[in-house]
Amino acid sequence: MQYDFTAEQIAWRDEVRAFLKDNATEALIMETLEIGNEGKGPESTKFMAALQKKGWWSLAWPKEFGGMDRDPMDTWIFVDELEKAGVPMMPLTVTSVAPTIMRIGTEEQKAYWIPKIAKGDIDFALGYSEAEAGTDLAAATSKAELKDGKWIVNGQKMWTTMAHMGTHVWTIVRTEPDEPKHKGLSMIIVPLDAPGVTVTPIMVWPGLRTNAVFFDNVEVPEAYQMGQRGMGFYYAAMALNFERLSLGSIAMAHRSFKLVVEVVKEATFDGQALKDDPWIRERVGRIQMEIDAARLMTLETAWALQGGGMPIAESSMSKIYASELTQNITDLCTQILGMSGQLHFSDKSTLGQGWMQWLYRLAPMFAFGGGTNEVQRDIIGFMGLGLPKPSSKKLVKPGTKS
Numbered sequence: 001m002q003y004d005f006t007a008e009q010i011a012w013r014d015e016v017r018a019f020l021k022d023n024a025t026e027a028l029i030m031e032t033l034e035i036g037n038e039g040k041g042p043e044s045t046k047f048m049a050a051l052q053k054k055g056w057w058s059l060a061w062p063k064e065f066g067g068m069d070r071d072p073m074d075t076w077i078f079v080d081e082l083e084k085a086g087v088p089m090m091p092l093t094v095t096s097v098a099p100t101i102m103r104i105g106t107e108e109q110k111a112y113w114i115p116k117i118a119k120g121d122i123d124f125a126l127g128y129s130e131a132e133a134g135t136d137l138a139a140a141t142s143k144a145e146l147k148d149g150k151w152i153v154n155g156q157k158m159w160t161t162m163a164h165m166g167t168h169v170w171t172i173v174r175t176e177p178d179e180p181k182h183k184g185l186s187m188i189i190v191p192l193d194a195p196g197v198t199v200t201p202i203m204v205w206p207g208l209r210t211n212a213v214f215f216d217n218v219e220v221p222e223a224y225q226m227g228q229r230g231m232g233f234y235y236a237a238m239a240l241n242f243e244r245l246s247l248g249s250i251a252m253a254h255r256s257f258k259l260v261v262e263v264v265k266e267a268t269f270d271g272q273a274l275k276d277d278p279w280i281r282e283r284v285g286r287i288q289m290e291i292d293a294a295r296l297m298t299l300e301t302a303w304a305l306q307g308g309g310m311p312i313a314e315s316s317m318s319k320i321y322a323s324e325l326t327q328n329i330t331d332l333c334t335q336i337l338g339m340s341g342q343l344h345f346s347d348k349s350t351l352g353q354g355w356m357q358w359l360y361r362l363a364p365m366f367a368f369g370g371g372t373n374e375v376q377r378d379i380i381g382f383m384g385l386g387l388p389k390p391s392s393k394k395l396v397k398p399g400t401k402s
């Protein structure tokens with residue numbers, strides 16, 4: 001493994017930094033905090049347009065789809081710099097759904113959807129989960145029937161986060177009811193403005209909105225079913241793999257941690273300088289060590305991808321480590337900052353610019369986004385350690401019949 005960037009990679013990093021120096025404005029950073037990375041406020045829209053103009057919106061896509069074919073290390077550098085700057089991330093439409101369409105779509109489907117995504121005209125909500133189908137995605141019961149060249153979609157999706165802002169939902173529904181549950185689902189795109197679609201809000205802890213989405217006899221063109229019928233579960237897994245690759249980053253937590261270290265250097269509590277407190281010194285030292293370890297894990301994943309590998313267990317390890325570390329960092333730092341660190345970022349008397357209280361509320365999401373950490377540990381077991389695949393049988397209490 002090479003532990004330093006090449007001259008080209010350093011030049012690329014500097015180019016991204018120069019762009020961010022001009023474009024990562026204070027107004028954009030504050031808006032990102034306020035709307036929680038949904039990327040739809042005026043400042044974020046302007047920023048995304050600037051990324052598109054540079055061609056960086058789709059930088060990792062192959063050239064044949066209008067991308068820049070940037071390799072995994074360049075992509076890692078790009079995402080790292082964006083996160084460190086505190087600006088919104090690329091939407092999952094670009095980083096997860098589009099690469100899946102490129103692999104599973106027919107030529108007509110690719111020609112129809114990819115240019116629209118590239119222009120930012122299409123924004124997908126991800127409609128995998130249902131009330132009774134989260135980790136066990138294959139248990140989804142929303143369904144679609146093909147009638148007179150149209151899919152008629154019925155059912156309910158849960159936690160469909162961008163559905164109130166997006167244009168379409170990328171969803172799995174049961175189309176082959178007689179097949180085993182993993183082989184009975186298909187991937188279908190449903191326009192969110194189609195008659196029969198109802199989106200209702202669910203507000204969650206970090207101040208974010210997610211949604212329940214209801215389909216009531218929604219008619220969808222036959223061509224909106226992507227790839228092969230019955231393969232929806234596997235296509236969702238493919239899209240989730242792309243999603244997970246971006247989840248091991250520790251840059252956002254690192255940025256907030258550095259702000260807290262600045263507070264530690266300056267602040268006093270009851271007349272005692274925080275920087276002299278042995279409890280704080282020991283813990284911030286430990287966190288810095290863990291941040292470096294997390295960063296090396298994501299670099300190792302990018303490096304393996306660069307060499308043509310498929311580091312599935314490694315990306316699970318990195319995602320677990322970074323998400324749990326983010327929770328530990330926010331837990332420790334809110335203790336260090338005390339009550340004033342819990343103030344809203346609009347309050348000028350907050351310490352650490354108000355990032356920590358926001359990240360504290362956001363952090364639990366990283367532990368289940370892209371597949372829960374418990375499931376990731378299972379993946380490490382069977383992909384990394386050669387253990388048998390986990391049994392789908394339910395646990396039965398000793399002394400009872402299954």
Ligand SMILES: Cc1cc2nc3c(=O)[nH]c(=O)nc-3n(C[C@H](O)[C@H](O)[C@H](O)COP(=O)(O)OP(=O)(O)OC[C@H]3O[C@@H](n4cnc5c(N)ncnc54)[C@H](O)[C@@H]3O)c2cc1C
Pocket residue numbers: 125126127128129131132133134135136158159160161162204210365368369370371372373374375378390
């Ligand atoms: C704020 C928010 C936003 C979300 N956004 C989206 C979105 O945009 N699109 C979307 O489709 N979904 C979204 N989700 C859903 C999210 O992906 C699910 O919550 C997650 O997959 C877990 O599913 P569940 O909530 O049904 O929990 P369950 O699957 O019931 O799991 C409960 C607990 O049991 C554990 N568990 C379950 N099965 C196993 C097993 N076999 N082995 C070990 N442990 C297991 C889980 O790890 C978890 O800790 C969102 C959820 C939230 C809260």
